[in-house]
Amino acid sequence: MAGDIPDNPEARLASVREEIARMAKKAGREPGDVTLVAISKTHDAEAVRPLIAAGQRVFGENRVQEAQDKWPPLKAAVPDIELHLVGQLQSNKAEDAVALFDAIHGVDRPSLIKALAKALAKMERRPLLFVQVNIGEEEQKGGCAIADLPALLEKAADAGLGISGLMCIPPADVEPAPYFALLAKLAKESGIDRLSMGMSGDYGTAVMCGATHVRVGTALFGRR
Numbered sequence: 001m002a003g004d005i006p007d008n009p010e011a012r013l014a015s016v017r018e019e020i021a022r023m024a025k026k027a028g029r030e031p032g033d034v035t036l037v038a039i040s041k042t043h044d045a046e047a048v049r050p051l052i053a054a055g056q057r058v059f060g061e062n063r064v065q066e067a068q069d070k071w072p073p074l075k076a077a078v079p080d081i082e083l084h085l086v087g088q089l090q091s092n093k094a095e096d097a098v099a100l101f102d103a104i105h106g107v108d109r110p111s112l113i114k115a116l117a118k119a120l121a122k123m124e125r126r127p128l129l130f131v132q133v134n135i136g137e138e139e140q141k142g143g144c145a146i147a148d149l150p151a152l153l154e155k156a157a158d159a160g161l162g163i164s165g166l167m168c169i170p171p172a173d174v175e176p177a178p179y180f181a182l183l184a185k186l187a188k189e190s191g192i193d194r195l196s197m198g199m200s201g202d203y204g205t206a207v208m209c210g211a212t213h214v215r216v217g218t219a220l221f222g223r224r
């Protein structure tokens, strides 16, 4: 895949957008129903600016601290930037995350729901919340177990948290479509309509399976 990546950021962005549109059309969906989250982790502000200049507005980071260092000046310059947190979130960082991010994709346990509810009670901000599901039931992966999803959603509802979507990272090196389809099924059963799934290697497949948010890093920024 890396061999197909164009060498300037504008061309990479155009190529990813084209692929999203092509796969959306193939699936009978509107390209505009898929949000491209440009994952800029490990890349500095200089690497991000060309994509902002090319019109990209939605970005993602996986560490609160790195985002706090990088984004406030960029956001001040371009106020309609939307920032998504896609990594594991420690409960003691919940307030910082709510203050900075417009979406949080890694809600995966009752203790974090409690911490987020506390943070939201103090602040006016209402980031979109995605529950991460350990879709391949992998020991080492984050995310709530499939069997625990209904109880976790109930906990969120009890705490007054609106859950907007489900998120997953399928197992590496196997066909991802069945996992994306399973996440779509779980969302449907729970009355949830946003799906955060698909990365550089599989975002086209994810769009075919109903992704509303694809999280693409390497195909936009090059290797980390």
Ligand SMILES: *Cc1c(COP(=O)(O)O)cnc(C)c1O
Pocket: 039, 041, 062, 086, 087, 169, 199, 200, 201, 215, 216, 217, 218, 219
């Ligand atoms: C890094 C990361 C991505 C982007 O991965 P690429 O393969 O570089 O596109 C997407 N989602 C999460 C949760 C990540 O940590």
